[in-house]
Amino acid sequence: MRSLLGRGARTVASEAMHVVRRLVPGRPGTARVIYYHRIDDEQHRSCVAPRAFAEQMAFLRGEGFNVMPLAAMRAHLDEHRPFPERTVVVTFDDGFADNYDAAFPILARHDVPATIFLAAGFIGGDDLPVLRDRSGIRPMTWEQVREMARHGVAFGAHTLTHRSLTTLSPDDLRQEIEGSRDLVAERVGAPVETFCYPRGHFDERVNQATRDAGFRIAVTTQPGCVTPDTHPFSLRRTFVARDDSLHDFARKLDGSFDLLHAARQRLGGGAPAPSYD
Numbered sequence: 001m002r003s004l005l006g007r008g009a010r011t012v013a014s015e016a017m018h019v020v021r022r023l024v025p026g027r028p029g030t031a032r033v034i035y036y037h038r039i040d041d042e043q044h045r046s047c048v049a050p051r052a053f054a055e056q057m058a059f060l061r062g063e064g065f066n067v068m069p070l071a072a073m074r075a076h077l078d079e080h081r082p083f084p085e086r087t088v089v090v091t092f093d094d095g096f097a098d099n100y101d102a103a104f105p106i107l108a109r110h111d112v113p114a115t116i117f118l119a120a121g122f123i124g125g126d127d128l129p130v131l132r133d134r135s136g137i138r139p140m141t142w143e144q145v146r147e148m149a150r151h152g153v154a155f156g157a158h159t160l161t162h163r164s165l166t167t168l169s170p171d172d173l174r175q176e177i178e179g180s181r182d183l184v185a186e187r188v189g190a191p192v193e194t195f196c197y198p199r200g201h202f203d204e205r206v207n208q209a210t211r212d213a214g215f216r217i218a219v220t221t222q223p224g225c226v227t228p229d230t231h232p233f234s235l236r237r238t239f240v241a242r243d244d245s246l247h248d249f250a251r252k253l254d255g256s257f258d259l260l261h262a263a264r265q266r267l268g269g270g271a272p273a274p275s276y277d
């Protein structure tokens, strides 16, 4: 009975993939950076269920997407070189423990390169207080960070305390950016090349401070794709939500949700994930 059910589920999944395959041509020469927060069964908009996440990673691999490490995008941007067809980059924000418990085995199984941006001051503690509507969620430990790094997961900086950078004094701005760079580099034992603006808030001053700190790429929460002419410190990303079906996921990769996300962001004056980012 179990195997019959399993086979049935696989057939449905395979038919679903067949249907969505035709919907994912993507814009030629562009790449899409997707981002997650938690991978967990909790009923929260920014918690993608482990089962759905596994399905999404299997979809990327099964459908032949070019899954690229984030840092590898820089060469394309420097040379204004088009990205290979269907290029996707996988990222996570903040450094929740479930990224290790739930996401890491799935990433490893499907050999998907990923970058996790750490709110570095909270790593190894009891709480990762970056959400607007949820508290008491554990961050990963530095030992978990190192284990993932040994297995090819890349780590980027996401400040020390997750404060909105646009309102900080010059000293605080430098401390948040360079402090997180140094802490992650020291704990991982490798230079940190990528940065993520908390809540997607950045302006020219923040952008410059990030460049001055020696990062090579910075990502935002502005929706859309990355073109060969995108500024390396203003990369757009696409949010994957808990209630996304595989069909929704495929359409997000295709850019079908970009206009909706942009409209919602303008109306809300913030990130496409209103509860946290």
Ligand SMILES: [Zn+2]
Pocket (backbone or CB within 6 Å): 093, 094, 130, 158, 162, 198, 199, 277
């Ligand atoms: Zn964040």
